[in-house]
Structures are given as structure tokens and as C-alpha cells.
Amino acid sequence: MRRSVFITGLAAALVLGMGVLGTGQKSSVASAQEKMSTMEVKIDNFSFGPVTLTVPVGTTVTWINRDDIPHTVVSTDDSKTFKSKVLDTDEKFSFTFSKAGTYPYFCSIHPKMTGKVIVQ
Amino acid sequence: MHPFDMKTVLFAKHAQHVVLIHFPIALFIIGVLFDFLAQWKKQRLLAAAAYYNLLVAAIATIPVVITGILAWQWELEGQKLKGILLMHLVMGCASSVLICVVWFIHMRTRRKQEEVLPGYRLPIEAVAVVIVALTGHLGGFLSGVNGPG
Numbered sequence: 001m002r003r004s005v006f007i008t009g010l011a012a013a014l015v016l017g018m019g020v021l022g023t024g025q026k027s028s029v030a031s032a033q034e035k036m037s038t039m040e041v042k043i044d045n046f047s048f049g050p051v052t053l054t055v056p057v058g059t060t061v062t063w064i065n066r067d068d069i070p071h072t073v074v075s076t077d078d079s080k081t082f083k084s085k086v087l088d089t090d091e092k093f094s095f096t097f098s099k100a101g102t103y104p105y106f107c108s109i110h111p112k113m114t115g116k117v118i119v120q
Numbered sequence: 121m122h123p124f125d126m127k128t129v130l131f132a133k134h135a136q137h138v139v140l141i142h143f144p145i146a147l148f149i150i151g152v153l154f155d156f157l158a159q160w161k162k163q164r165l166l167a168a169a170a171y172y173n174l175l176v177a178a179i180a181t182i183p184v185v186i187t188g189i190l191a192w193q194w195e196l197e198g199q200k201l202k203g204i205l206l207m208h209l210v211m212g213c214a215s216s217v218l219i220c221v222v223w224f225i226h227m228r229t230r231r232k233q234e235e236v237l238p239g240y241r242l243p244i245e246a247v248a249v250v251i252v253a254l255t256g257h258l259g260g261f262l263s264g265v266n267g268p269g
């Protein structure tokens with residue numbers, strides 16, 4: 001009788017432990033996916049950082065202006081895939097890349113400021 | 121960008137507004153300097169030099185204002201400006217008006233063949249120089265002359 005109670009208890013503990021571990025794994029996978037789906041480009045000292053960003057399809061890239069000067073984020077292609085308004089200090093602009101390809105962009109106020117997003 | 125596209129000609133890499141702005145600034149400040157010297161030394165030659173500097177400065181403001189407004193309308197699609205950009209626009213317009221007002225005062229005196237220029241022009245010129253300098257400072261800040269590269 002005691003033995004069967006012990007085995008039942010052990011089995012319950014194992015099932016519970018596996019459940020907890022499974023939930024942990026799920027949450028870590030979810031946070032990894034979240035990390036992958038949003039990336040940040042910092043604008044500071046008249047440059048984009050990182051200059052070249054490689055992301056998977058479906059990623060949302062957020063540009064944040066940490067400079068004292070207003071900047072814009074405008075894609076170089078003729079169709080202007082994305083174009084932000086003028087971003088003052090600490091303002092953000094986001095764009096979700098739904099197609100693979102290379103997306104060069106620049107700041108229309110300071111054309112020397114360029115960057116690139118590679119979507120794979 | 122197409123090399124023969126008007127927007128490219130005006131704004132690509134060497135933004136024309138940034139280049140052209142140096143002419144009215146330099147001519148106006150030198151013109152005012154000549155005018156103050158003419159007043160102090162009582163020399164007609166210096167007054168004439170001041171007049172022609174102010175005349176060309178007033179003319180040079182026209183393409184500067186046009187390219188500045190076109191940059192706003194084309195590059196920024198005429199969006200509502202704020203902060204430094206708005207301040208630069210307002211002070212730039214004020215500078216252009218003041219440069220033209222100073223030139224007009226000189227021109228009217230010459231046209232009326234009056235011997236003496238009105239004394240009230242001197243404080244107007246001094247204020248105009250300060251506003252032009254501040255506008256240029258903001259423009260330099262915006263264009264990133266202190267930035268890398």
C-alpha cells in the first residue's frame with residue numbers, strides 16, 4: 001500500500017515538474033520569437049546604428065532618434081517603400097518588412113546618412 | 121535618383137539651399153560693416169560699397185528662400201514643422217525681410233538723392249545681423265556641419 005502511494009506521488013511530481021519545464025520552454029521560445037520580430041535602429045550623431053541590419057521576413061524594425069537634430073527615415077527605392085515624418089529627439093518610426101530583399105534607406109534632411117535593411 | 125530630375129539637381133548630396141545661403145549672409149554682413157564704417161569715417165565710397173553689397177544680398181535671398189521652401193515641400197512633403205526646423209524657417213523669413221528692408225532704406229535715400237541716410241537704419245541693421253547669424257547657426261546645426269563625415 002505504502003509503496004503504491006509512493007510510486008503515485010513520484011509520478012505526480014514528475015508530471016508536474018515536466019509541465020513546469022514545458023511552460024518555461026514555451027515562454028522562452030515566445031520571447032525569442034518576440035525578439036526576432038522587432039528590431040531597433042538607433043539614430044545618433046548623424047548616423048544609423050547598425051548601418052546594416054539583417055532580419056527575417058515579418059520583422060518590424062523601429063528607428064528611434066537619439067540625436068539632438070531632427071532626422072527622417074526614407075527608403076531609397078523609387079516607390080518609397082517606407083517614409084517617416086520628421087523625427088525629433090526620442091521619436092520613433094516603425095515599419096514591418098513582409099517581403100525578402102534589400103532595403104537601402106537614408107535621411108532626407110542629411111543625405112549622407114544612409115543605412116540598409118536586409119530581409120531574408 | 122535621376123541625374124536630370126529637378127529634385128535631384130536641387131537636393132542630391134550637395135543641397136543647393138545649403139550652398140546658396142552663404143552668399144546673402146556674407147554680402148549682408150560685409151554690407152552692414154561698410155555702412156557702419158561709412159557712417160564713422162564719413163566716406164561716400166564706403167557707403168556706395170555698402171549699397172551694392174546690400175543690393176546683391178537682397179537679390180541673393182530670392183533663390184535661398186525658394187530652395188528652402190522647395191526643400192520643405194519636396195523632401196519633407198510640406199509636413200507641419202516644429203522645433204529647430206520651424207525656428208529656422210521663421211527666422212530665415214525674418215532675415216530675408218530685414219535684408220530687403222535695409223536695402224530698401226538705402227535705395228530710397230539714393231533715389232531721392234538725399235545726402236544723409238536715416239539714422240534709424242543702424243539699429244535695424246544691427247538687429248538684422250544678429251537674426252541672420254542666429255538663422256545661419258540653426259541652419260548649420262540642422263545641416264550637420266559638426267557631424268561626422
